[in-house]
Structure formats: C-alpha cells, structure tokens
Amino acid sequence: MSHAEKLELFEKKKKHQLGMGGPEKLKNRKAAGKLNVRERIEYFFDRGSFQELGLFTHSEWPGQEERTPTDGKIIGAGLVEGRSVLTVANDMTVLGASSASTNMKKIDYVRSISCEKGLPLVFLGESAGSSMPDSMGAFGMGHGGQNPAQYRRLREAPWLSVLLGPCFGSSSWYTAMSDISVMQKGAIMAVSSPKVTQLATGENTPPEALGGWRVHAEITGLVDAVRDTEEQCLDQAKKFLSYLPSNAKQLPPKMEVPEGSGKEMHRILELLPEQSSKTYDMKKIIRTMVDGGDFLELKPSYARPCITALARLDGNSVGVIANNPYYGAGALTADCCDKITSFLVLCDSYNIPILMLVDTPGFMIGKEGEYKKVTGKIINWMNALSLVTVPILTVVIGKTYGQAYLNMGAGKNSSVFVAWPTAQISFMGLEPGINVVYNVKKEDDPERYEELLGQMGKNTEPWEGAGIFGLTDIIHPAETREYLISMLNLHYNRLTGGISRHLLHNWPTSY
Numbered sequence: 001m002s003h004a005e006k007l008e009l010f011e012k013k014k015k016h017q018l019g020m021g022g023p024e025k026l027k028n029r030k031a032a033g034k035l036n037v038r039e040r041i042e043y044f045f046d047r048g049s050f051q052e053l054g055l056f057t058h059s060e061w062p063g064q065e066e067r068t069p070t071d072g073k074i075i076g077a078g079l080v081e082g083r084s085v086l087t088v089a090n091d092m093t094v095l096g097a098s099s100a101s102t103n104m105k106k107i108d109y110v111r112s113i114s115c116e117k118g119l120p121l122v123f124l125g126e127s128a129g130s131s132m133p134d135s136m137g138a139f140g141m142g143h144g145g146q147n148p149a150q151y152r153r154l155r156e157a158p159w160l161s162v163l164l165g166p167c168f169g170s171s172s173w174y175t176a177m178s179d180i181s182v183m184q185k186g187a188i189m190a191v192s193s194p195k196v197t198q199l200a201t202g203e204n205t206p207p208e209a210l211g212g213w214r215v216h217a218e219i220t221g222l223v224d225a226v227r228d229t230e231e232q233c234l235d236q237a238k239k240f241l242s243y244l245p246s247n248a249k250q251l252p253p254k255m256e257v258p259e260g261s262g263k264e265m266h267r268i269l270e271l272l273p274e275q276s277s278k279t280y281d282m283k284k285i286i287r288t289m290v291d292g293g294d295f296l297e298l299k300p301s302y303a304r305p306c307i308t309a310l311a312r313l314d315g316n317s318v319g320v321i322a323n324n325p326y327y328g329a330g331a332l333t334a335d336c337c338d339k340i341t342s343f344l345v346l347c348d349s350y351n352i353p354i355l356m357l358v359d360t361p362g363f364m365i366g367k368e369g370e371y372k373k374v375t376g377k378i379i380n381w382m383n384a385l386s387l388v389t390v391p392i393l394t395v396v397i398g399k400t401y402g403q404a405y406l407n408m409g410a411g412k413n414s415s416v417f418v419a420w421p422t423a424q425i426s427f428m429g430l431e432p433g434i435n436v437v438y439n440v441k442k443e444d445d446p447e448r449y450e451e452l453l454g455q456m457g458k459n460t461e462p463w464e465g466a467g468i469f470g471l472t473d474i475i476h477p478a479e480t481r482e483y484l485i486s487m488l489n490l491h492y493n494r495l496t497g498g499i500s501r502h503l504l505h506n507w508p509t510s511y
Contacts, residue, residue, distance in 0.1 A: 021093025045078035096128025118247030125171035337377035359398030
C-alpha cells in the first residue's frame with residue numbers, strides 16, 4: 001500500500017471508531033433525550049482540549065472488531081476550566097459498555113496515569129455490567145484479577161463519578177471507589193441489573209427501588225449530589241473539582257473573595273434562637289460566614305442532622321462539618337457517623353482544612369442505633385479524627401454533650417477549640433441530668449426542678465472551660481469569620497506547605 005492508501009485507510013477506520021454504535025443507535029439515544037458519550041465529553045471538557053487514548057481498540061474476540069469500536073469505553077485527558085483531568089466514559093451504544101478484556105486494560109492504563117502522575121479522574125458511568133463472552137467459563141474468568149491494584153485506593157488524586165443511566169458492574173464499582181459521586185435522576189446503580197437480580201434471587205424489584213437516586217441519596221449515602229439533567233450533573237462535577245487539588249501533594253486552587261463576603265456577620269447571632277430547645281437551620285449560619293455566602297453540600301438528603309460541605313474562607317477551600325438542629329434537634333445518628341467520617345477522610349486526603357460548627361444534644365441512643373453499630377461507628381469517627389493532620393477549627397455555637405463533645409472536635413482534637421458565649425457544655429443535657437443526678441422530674445416537683453435547672457444551667461456555660469484552657473477562647477459571634485481566617489493562617493503548616501501527612505489515604509471509600 002502507498003502512503004496515500006494507508007492514510008485513506010487510517011481516516012476510514014478513524015471515522016468508524018468515532019461513529020460509536022452506529023447511526024441507528026445514536027438516533028435512538030437522541031430521541032430518548034440522552035447525550036451520546038462523545039457529546040458528554042465535549043460538554044465536560046474545555047473546547048478542543050480532549051485527547052482520546054486507545055481510539056482504535058475493539059473487542060479481542062475474533063469477528064467482533066467492527067461491532068465494538070473503542071470496546072465501549074473511551075479514555076483520555078483534557079482540560080476542565082484550564083486544569084488537566086482524565087476520564088473513563090462509557091459508550092452504551094457499543095454492547096451496553098459492558099466490561100471486557102480490552103476496555104479493562106484501558107481503564108487500568110488511565111488509572112495508572114491518575115495515580116502515578118497526579119491527575120483527577122472522572123468516570124462518566126453508564127454500563128450494562130460484564131460482557132458475557134469475555135467473562136463466561138474458566139477462560140473468561142482467567143482474564144480477571146491480573147491487576148492486583150485494580151480495586152486499590154490510596155487517594156493519590158481525586159476520583160469523581162457521574163452516574164448518567166443504568167450503572168451495573170464496573171460503573172457501580174468505580175462509583176463506590178470514588179471520592180465524590182453525582183447521580184442523575186432516573187439513573188440506576190446496583191451490583192446487577194433488575195433482570196439478572198430477578199433470575200438470581202426471584203425478586204421482581206423495580207429499578208428505582210433496587211438502586212434509584214432516592215435509594216443512594218437518602219438511604220445508602222453512596223451519592224453526594226443529585227441533579228435532573230446530564231448537563232447539570234456534569235456541571236456539578238466541575239464544581240466539586242474546583243474545590244479540590246489536582247492531587248494529594250497540592251493545595252486546592254485559591255479563588256478571589258467575592259465582594260461583600262461576611263457583610264452580614266454583625267447579624268449572625270439573630271439566626272440562633274435564644275431558647276436552645278427551638279430549631280433553626282445551621283445552613284443560614286454557614287452562609288453568613290463563608291465567602292460569597294456559597295457552599296457545596298455533600299449528601300444533603302442523607303443523615304440530615306449533620307451537614308458536610310465544601311466552602312471557602314478568604315479564597316481557600318475549607319470543609320465544613322456542622323450539626324443541624326433543624327433535623328432531629330441535631331442529634332447524631334449512626335448514619336451521621338459514616339457521613340462525617342468519610343468527609344474527614346476526603347478533607348485530610350486533599351489538604352482541605354476543616355471547620356466544625358457545633359450544636360448537638362449528643363448521639364441518638366436506643367435500639368435502632370445499636371442495631372446499626374453506632375458504638376463502633378462513633379469510635380471509627382474518633383479514630384479518623386485522631387489521624388487528621390490538616391487544621392481543624394471548632395466553634396461551639398450551642399450545646400455539646402457527652403461523647404459528641406469529643407467527636408465534634410473538643411480540646412486537643414482540634415487546632416482551635418472556641419465557643420460563643422451562647423455555648424452549653426456538659427456530660428448530658430440539663431433535663432436528663434437533673435433526673436439522673438437529683439432524681440427530680442419537672443412534673444413531680446416543678447419548683448425544685450426550676451431551681452436545679454438554674455444551678456446546672458450556669459455550670460454548662462463556657463466560662464469555666466475557658467478558665468482552665470479547656471477552650472482556646474470565647475469569641476464574639478460577629479467576629480467569627482475574621483477569627484477563623486486568622487486561625488487558618490496561624491495553623492497553616494509552613495514546614496509542609498500546607499500538605500497533610502495523609503494518614504487516612506487508604507481508609508475505605510465505602511463502608
């Protein structure tokens with residue numbers, strides 16, 4: 001063949017590979033209102049920046065070459081808001097993007113670049129599971145397990161997953177391995193498809209009940225954000241990336257501070273009811289403190305008595321952990337333990353200082369919590385907290401009782417542990433405390449109860465704690481933002497350039 005003929009063949013094969021599953025399948029996707037995989041890539045990456053890798057791959061099975069352009073999975077790198085990012089993007093028009101020998105080699109390749117070169121990796125998930133011809137029998141199974149690091153996470157660089165359709169097999173595995181996941185309403189994530197599940201178990205479970213967005217946003221907590229459209233999901237992934245560094249040895253990007261940030265700090269105490277028994281929304285207090293009043297919450301519909309969110313102070317990324325009395329009085333549950341522990345791991349792994357805002361009556365006790373292993377989860381949280389090496393700044397706004405006092409950053413568990421004058425600190429709440437210590441109930445002896453309430457209430461105020469340096473200080477609520485900014489500067493580790501020791505880098509991603 002001449003050079004011209006070889007170039008002609010190159011262009012012909014390239015066109016075929018770029019054509020994905022063919023015109024008919026692409027037409028059907030468009031009619032269903034779904035983007036094809038190349039449209040998703042084009043939307044996600046900065047225009048013209050994406051460089052595909054492995055374009056000419058196909059199934060290793062003889063006779064399947066023409067039917068399997070890219071073997072159903074596209075890998076490559078491009079720029080997202082000017083920063084280099086890798087991707088694995090599934091093409092459902094090619095055998096349902098099912099996992100096969102060739103495309104798993106591609107995933108291994110791009111994973112190794114992420115881990116060894118320090119680049120974020122984004123999975124655009126939509127897959128039917130494993131390819132039967134590649135998996136059946138001893139020959140097919142013998143292809144698996146060739147990379148012992150396939151399911152290893154040491155958090156060298158951030159991984160994000162975006163679930164945009166049915167996600168079975170590899171799409172679900174890599175979502176569970178990711179640091180952050182975003183799910184489109186209508187997408188499904190499960191170990192196996194409803195059909196396979198029914199064949200294996202006899203259960204006829206509707207897809208949404210098996211692994212729909214409500215399941216993972218509200219029950220399992222495996223999804224950090226849910227959006228309506230594909231474009232909104234991809235935009236949300238970009239927002240998460242903006243708070244994270246490109247890898248564990250860098251700091252997150254510093255942003256300009258929006259004009260007017262903190263302008264309502266003088267009114268912040270108005271957001272806290274004078275009576276501690278009244279509910280309020282801690283999110284309003286967070287918005288008042290952070291840059292531009294803007295934060296990005298993770299798992300907002302899961303374990304609602306606590307908040308985990310990414311925000312900025314003076315242009316720097318911070319992770320916010322807060323109790324929210326608007327839900328369950330802010331009492332901490334077993335699910336709260338999981339939510340907060342995983343967030344501590346995220347922040348420490350990617351050099352993000354942590355801000356804790358405390359107002360909780362303690363841990364929710366009782367049979368339900370014990371059956372969910374709350375005792376072990378409380379200690380998991382404390383274990384993770386003791387291994388965090390980024391600065392932790394804790395502000396006690398309202399009440400903090402019992403073991404939750406320690407879990408929410410008390411004493412040496414934080415770099416800075418301060419309180420507002422409104423704080424209440426004790427082993428347990430006043431009402432149960434009076435009952436336990438004095439055996440007096442309000443309905444039996446209201447006069448004596450009110451007398452004891454006044455006495456014990458004074459003992460819970462923060463002054464004595466500050467007097468013995470159990471608190472770093474007591475601060476005026478209106479000065480909280482500026483105080484936190486100055487403490488972030490004080491506790492910035494100049495010896496390490498602000499980089500954590502990453503003692504949590506191999507903590508399980510899903511547990």
